[in-house]
Amino acid sequence: MYDTIIIGAGMSGLAAGIRLAYYDQRVCILERHYTIGGLNSFYRLRGRDYDVGLHAITNFTPKGARKGPLARLLKQLRFRWEDFALSEQIGSSVRFPGIELQFGNDFELLRSEVYRKFPHQKTAFENLLGRISDYDDLDQASFELSARQVLCEVIDDPLLIEMLLCPLMWYGNAREDDMDFGQFCVMFRSIFLEGLARPRAGVRLVIKNLVRKFRGLGGELRLRSGVEKIKTDNGRVIGVVLENGEELEARRVLSSAGWVETMRLCDDISHVETRQAGQLSFVETISILDAPPSKLGYDETIVFFNDSEKFPWRKPDELCDVRTGVICSPNNFRYERGEELEDGSIRITAMANFDRWVNLTDEQYRLEKLRWYDEISASAVRFMPEFRNRVIDTDMFTPKTIRRFTWHENGAVYGAPYKRLDGTTHLQNLFLCGTDQGFVGIVGAIMSGITIANQHCLKD
Amino acid sequence: MWAQREVYFLTFRSGNEMTREEIRDEIIDILQDIAPDEDLSGLDDKTTFRDQLEMDSMDFLDIVMELRKRYRIQIPEEDYPHLASMESTINYLEPVMKDMQRVS
Ligand SMILES: Cc1cc2nc3c(=O)[nH]c(=O)nc-3n(C[C@H](O)[C@H](O)[C@H](O)COP(=O)(O)OP(=O)(O)OC[C@H]3O[C@@H](n4cnc5c(N)ncnc54)[C@H](O)[C@@H]3O)c2cc1C
Numbered sequence: 001m002y003d004t005i006i007i008g009a010g011m012s013g014l015a016a017g018i019r020l021a022y023y024d025q026r027v028c029i030l031e032r033h034y035t036i037g038g039l040n041s042f043y044r045l046r047g048r049d050y051d052v053g054l055h056a057i058t059n060f061t062p063k064g065a066r067k068g069p070l071a072r073l074l075k076q077l078r079f080r081w082e083d084f085a086l087s088e089q090i091g092s093s094v095r096f097p098g099i100e101l102q103f104g105n106d107f108e109l110l111r112s113e114v115y116r117k118f119p120h121q122k123t124a125f126e127n128l129l130g131r132i133s134d135y136d137d138l139d140q141a142s143f144e145l146s147a148r149q150v151l152c153e154v155i156d157d158p159l160l161i162e163m164l165l166c167p168l169m170w171y172g173n174a175r176e177d178d179m180d181f182g183q184f185c186v187m188f189r190s191i192f193l194e195g196l197a198r199p200r201a202g203v204r205l206v207i208k209n210l211v212r213k214f215r216g217l218g219g220e221l222r223l224r225s226g227v228e229k230i231k232t233d234n235g236r237v238i239g240v241v242l243e244n245g246e247e248l249e250a251r252r253v254l255s256s257a258g259w260v261e262t263m264r265l266c267d268d269i270s271h272v273e274t275r276q277a278g279q280l281s282f283v284e285t286i287s288i289l290d291a292p293p294s295k296l297g298y299d300e301t302i303v304f305f306n307d308s309e310k311f312p313w314r315k316p317d318e319l320c321d322v323r324t325g326v327i328c329s330p331n332n333f334r335y336e337r338g339e340e341l342e343d344g345s346i347r348i349t350a351m352a353n354f355d356r357w358v359n360l361t362d363e364q365y366r367l368e369k370l371r372w373y374d375e376i377s378a379s380a381v382r383f384m385p386e387f388r389n390r391v392i393d394t395d396m397f398t399p400k401t402i403r404r405f406t407w408h409e410n411g412a413v414y415g416a417p418y419k420r421l422d423g424t425t426h427l428q429n430l431f432l433c434g435t436d437q438g439f440v441g442i443v444g445a446i447m448s449g450i451t452i453a454n455q456h457c458l459k460d
Numbered sequence: 461m462w463a464q465r466e467v468y469f470l471t472f473r474s475g476n477e478m479t480r481e482e483i484r485d486e487i488i489d490i491l492q493d494i495a496p497d498e499d500l501s502g503l504d505d506k507t508t509f510r511d512q513l514e515m516d517s518m519d520f521l522d523i524v525m526e527l528r529k530r531y532r533i534q535i536p537e538e539d540y541p542h543l544a545s546m547e548s549t550i551n552y553l554e555p556v557m558k559d560m561q562r563v564s
Contacts (some may be wrong), residue, residue: 023525064497066514075495076518454521459537 001249002026004457007227008256010038011442012434014210015449016254018077020457021217032226039406042204051202055328058190059443060197068194069447076450083209086197087333089301094163095383096306101163105195124155135185140421143182150181162311167304169313170326172440174278174414176314198333232268237430256434259416260409278412279315281399283352285373288393289344293329296385303327305383320372321351322379348380354399354410369396414440423452431456478557483550490526494519505546531560
């Protein structure tokens with residue numbers, strides 16, 4: 001009998017596992033995949049290391065900072081700041097036709113950019129900052145306010161609204177068109193007020209640290225152990241059944257599989273409304289260059305681009321929508337001298353339609369990947385220097401890939417639009433953590449695991 | 461789990477009771493563990509932890525959890541406010557901990 005069974009060895013499941021194992025619980029993490037990390041996993045292809053998800057770690061705060069999610073999670077998981085070996089971004093920007101807003105890890109840069117490019121919005125922007133710092137993390141009602149509505153009340157230049165929403169939606173919005181105001185505040189803080197950084201070794205360093213700590217505390221991690229059923233009795237979970245038929249008992253279960261996905265596992269629920277699942281999925285191209293991007297005159301860390309004055313944030317009808325995207329260069333972080341990455345690379349993310357991608361035949365799938373690789377690159381070079389003649393290897397992932405790594409319905413990167421902030425479910429000892437609890441991204445997912453473990457799994 | 465940190469046993473003895481000073485040392489040790497970056501040397505026992513240290517509700521939970529882990533003391537949630545400052549914490553723990561001894 002386990003004290004807690006955790007479904008999923010992504011960031012949130014591992015973080016929750018560490019908390020519980022640290023306080024002497026018998027914990028088992030069950031992961032369906034043959035590898036750990038969930039959405040933020042890593043792999044090797046043709047002699048090179050790749051990350052599945054990582055662009056940058058958000059919420060960067062410098063060593064010694066005592067406030068903010070990064071400092072909190074280090075404390076809670078008993079890591080040292082150095083353990084994640086974070087190098088800061090060089091600088092990023094939001095680019096719309098004819099206008100750019102630069103930002104970096106010093107918030108004053110964004111403030112001065114807004115002041116310069118939207119001189120009539122100075123007071124409005126300060127008022128918005130006030131709203132953001134007043135916002136209280138935990139209240140479901142204020143979380144669900146419409147961000148667009150709040151922004152319209154405060155700011156009267158629609159272009160500034162779109163330019164602020166663009167990066168924040170890209171990095172953490174599960175809802176089409178609009179965003180929960182709570183999520184907007186969380187993302188604003190984590191990207192603009194705190195900042196972006198990356199471990200030189202990529203996401204594998206984070207994952208390996210988490211796993212090593214979990215195992216070192218006596219936690220059990222089982223790969224290739226998909227949960228097929230959550231067994232219930234009288235409003236309580238009594239255990240889980242694995243895909244191979246094995247049954248495990250637990251005093252409680254914590255699931256990072258997503259809301260709809262978890263409900264579907266429960267043996268007391270016969271019908272799950274899948275319309276509640278998220279719709280937003282991505283493709284990402286990875287281009288390995290024969291030189292670092294700086295040699296092409298490009299030293300931006302992340303560029304969020306959009307080719308019109310209105311930012312479209314919804315599932316495309318076609319396989320992809322390349323009007324907006326995110327360009328990330330893992331080389332463009334401030335690594336120690338001599339520690340620069342070996343290969344130059346550019347990653348570009350675009351919106352994608354899950355159903356269209358999964359319904360392709362194998363041959364079509366291969367061809368569409370090639371076609372959209374070209375479309376995406378062509379769209380991006382409108383906002384960055386030409387790099388296509390410097391490419392020596394490529395890879396690409398699609399909503400199908402995301403589905404394979406996360407099992408999220410529709411390959412929805414940020415899960416379902418409706419978040420369950422308190423992590424509770426209809427069963428008194430089944431809890432939700434990770435994407436559908438509400439905190440997304442690497443730091444968000446880790447915080448989610450910690451918070452839900454603390455609130456629901458430690459105190460009894 | 462047990463192997464990598466000091467092990468604490470709970471023993472009942474007569475006479476040699478755990479003093480307030482020893483309890484204080486133990487709390488300092490716990491705080492050091494929870495917040496390794498804090499300088500605790502100048503901690504004022506009468507002022508709340510919250511006013512002197514960068515501590516949030518997660519850290520308070522950790523004080524409770526560390527006491528449970530080290531001494532098997534269960535502190536009910538309604539008693540958490542007793543852990544506001546060093547002095548109030550010691551006052552609260554003294555009757556509970558006086559019969560315990562840390563054997564390393
Ligand atoms: C292209 C892309 C780029 C991204 N870039 C960044 C970035 O730069 N910075 C950032 O901070 N975040 C980024 N993210 C977001 C970040 O990866 C996620 O928010 C975070 O990893 C979510 O973690 P999680 O633990 O909530 O969920 P997941 O990672 O989805 O973990 C859930 C785990 O549960 C397992 N599982 C599901 N069902 C079962 C079952 N029935 N039985 C057993 N196991 C099961 C899955 O296999 C998976 O391992 C990116 C995401 C994508 C797709």
